[in-house]
Amino acid sequence: MVVGTGRFEVSILAYFNESGRMAGESCCSGSRDNDTCLSLCPTFLTVCLQHHSAFIPEFPACTYGHAVTPVFNRSLTDDVKPTKNMYFIKIPFQFSWPESFSLVIDAWQDPQLNQSAKDLSNRILRDVVRDKLTPPSLWVKRRTKTAQLELIYEYRVVCDEFYYSDTCEQICRHRNDNFGHYVCDETGSKVCLPGWQGEFCQEAVCTEKCNSSRGYCDKPFECRCLLGWTGGSCDKCIPNPGCVHGYCYEPWQCICQSGWGGRYCNIDQHYCTNHQPCRNGGTCINDANKNFTCACSVGYTGQRCENVVCYKSICQNGGKCQGTSENNASCVCPNGFYGQHCEYKKHYCKDTNCANAGTCVEEANGARCLCVEGFEGNYCESEIDECRSNPCKNGGTCLDGVNDFICRCRENYIGKTCGIIMDPCHGITCLNGGRCDITVSFRGECACPSGFTGKRCESSMRVCESMSCGNGGSCVANENKYSCVCLKGYYGDRCEYSSFICTPNSCQNGGICKQHKNRTSCICPSEFVGDRCESSVIQLEENFSGAFSPNSCVSFHPHSLFTLFLIFLNLLIPT
Template sequence: MAAWFTFTIAFSTTLLSQVCASGVFELDLHEFKNLKGLLANGNVCKPSCRTYFKICLKNYQAVVSPGDCIFGSTVTPVLGTNSFSAKDSGTLQGPIQIPFKFGWPGSFSLIIEAWHSPFGNLPVETNNPDFMISSFATQKQLGVGTDWSQDTQTGAQTELRYSYRFVCNESYYGESCSKKCTPRDDRFGHYTCTRDGQLSCLPGWKGKYCEEPICLEGCSERNGNCSKPGECLCREGWQGTFCDECKKHPNCKHGTCQLPWQCDCQEGWGGIFCDQDLNFCTHHRPCLNGATCMNTGQGSYTCTCLPGYTGVNCDLEMQECDSNPCRNGGTCTTLEGGYICKCPKGFEGSHCEHNLLTCADSPCFQGGKCWEKDNGRSYKCECPPGFTGLNCEKRVDKCTSLPCANGGLCVLQGGMRMCSCRTGFLGQRCEINVNECVGKPCLNGGTCQDRINDYFCVCPAGYGGRNCDRVLNECSLQPCLNGGSCTGGGGPGKSPANCVCPPGFTGPRCESLATFASPDTGEDGFQ
């Protein structure tokens, strides 16, 4: 009765207590024929040949000779009697396997012996040649692969048909199964293995062992990093999607930065934190109705109004009666969209400009001479020296035309008018604003800004006072960033301010991240 048979041979070889390779030689016995039921010596098996096999795998030999089975050996159970096929046996669950723990050499010698078990279905540990049925020996070149090689061995009375191959165990690759590669996705690596055992990084990873995450595309290599693919985690002092934007000092109001914790003032702003408004006119535009604005110092300004407007910011529209349009003592009354003049007795016209008197009425006082006008309907008085007015009724006041500018007081002395100027102005009409900065009152490099009868000093760091003559303690300005401590700072002639930085920061104000040389690469890194 024919029967299929498969079995497993366990064979292990240890080299220096370390696995250098891993594979398995597989042998699949298909069919054995012993039609006459004879032994190798010509005797007949009684009642039939209960057949089992001895397998010996060894190194390649041009002439296969008995000896040690260097690669491995095994003995099968009884698989059938006389002639049989493995298909119907069901004895074993797969091909014969001889495992390797060293590199497959690419060639081998194979000895397959068929033996008779005289005492039942158990193989007998014996080398008695009287129980041998047949012996086959072969030597082959064999590469690693999943394809089976077929072979048939024929003896005097028997025939054996079988196939064989050598395959790598899981995680081993190469021509000798000596290259190990185990796919992983953990903190030690993130990769799969190619057909030749090379590492193939999973998406988002790089490095020799695929242990380095690939950060978000565009992420600054110097200012950012990542712990997993697609991230961009900013180092201290940097921000933005790609960590390419520096962080300003937290107290910086109107400034920018090129490096972390800087405060570079925008135009029109000053001070350590750019919070001093040096251009109030541009930033706030306080002057209204077309007025002209002039900066007069930090946070101060002056508006020059167009005609018809008044007020600090030229926000008040002047009434038409404010210009005194009514003549000859007429009374002005403001109306919606205009005004009206109420004329005194003897005058008429929209501005009370017409005199109802004539020379016949002797209207000219102080001996003034009367001249008729408009064919006698009006007149004009020619006043004597020292008098004026329509009827020469007023003494001449040379100050009535308000000749003095900037609040100067007009006075008459010996018939001559003179302007008495306010402090801070000079000139015949008080039209010149005295520049108090001419005397250079600001010391120690301070910048002088002229004001009306005054000046203002913008002092450099380390100085204060009206004239920048007072030395400040620079440490009181808290110049040190990132937790740095300030020492010294007494001003000129004394120890200057010095920042003692905490670990991880450097720079005059501790504004920069410290760098260190990597012991592995020698390149700069961040602490």
């Protein structure tokens, strides 16, 4: 925050009290000879500056400042003549000058010579001024006079150095450095030094003709060019470095003069006429990119048709003849051919073995294998993994085949890619008036009417009332008979046997039961197979051999074999 700073100045020009009297008729010292006072009055002045006020108390506040003069006219030896230009008083202030003010000057007798201004009986004179001044003001002269006394003085208000305006709040300091180049006028406004401009006189004034869009200046009356421009006024562009016979309108251009071409205008577009470079009957063609091109006569080659080459058709199969004479001519063969005259064709398929019934095809630069469906690789050596693209949806498990795949779908999903949601009630027939409902776990279950029970409502509750199926099995009634439908992992007439726990009856035909975490399995003797060793190997072989005649031929497509393998694998692996 900027505050004003200045000073109020008072100059005491003259003070007259030749008779040595107080404001009335009494002598200051009290001694007189007839009507003449015997001594002068020891006197000092108090100067009080305060805010403008219509009422001035005996002891004013002096809110803007005050000052006291030394004691004068102490004895008869002092000069009794009027005292002139006696004292110069400065009252400083550090606030915004308010223009209006009150000035109070009191003259005091000082008999004790201690400059005490507390006893009003010692006051000789009071002068009050109410005025309005704006700095810097001229001196205002004032004179106050009584029958015995006279006081003459003048006053003014001025701002301190570097402070301006009517309130002394504007700061301006002459400077000539990186922060500005200016002086201050009488109002405190900045006046730029020659060669400078702008609010703070920090912008240098360039030469008169300096192009402002292509040049600039850091110092007055100079013109420094931007990149790509030159000249005293920065009005000339710089062409592309290396430009030989060209000019520019904008920096880095190379616009060719007539008869010249190329990126750097260094190619003679009339080279053929000016230099006639082609030899041995060659035809010269002006070339915008490389001066000229020679179209050589038959049997010659080279940039200027200076080399003799073979002109007979000695190269076969697209081979190119090269050489400086007919005696040292040779053939450069294209890919796929070899020999002195390119007469032999390469057979790449002799060294290429395509696997998995792939077919070898010869090309210009080598051989390539065409693979049958389901295989890939340079030599068809890799079977394509159809499961690589994750075709099975909804959590189905993919089993790769040859050019095919099989999805093992989760429950309630069907289709090639398990993308079809199966109706949980599909295939479920509820008996005795029962209906199929879909459960929260998305399963189909029969809701049986009163008096019936069972997985399909097939059991009369009256027949099954005396029947108890173990391990969560369901009683099924049929013509007043019953049977137990066991949960997975249990078996027996009453579901009393568990496939999760080995029992003496878990494995048949001498099989050994083995306990696992969630199931049991049987280790069968060599002559029996099946989950519980219930089937004879000999009987299975007889049944299988009787299915085919001795002279019949059975062929299986690889896809069919793979399908049979998956079916057999599904039978062996418990789900």
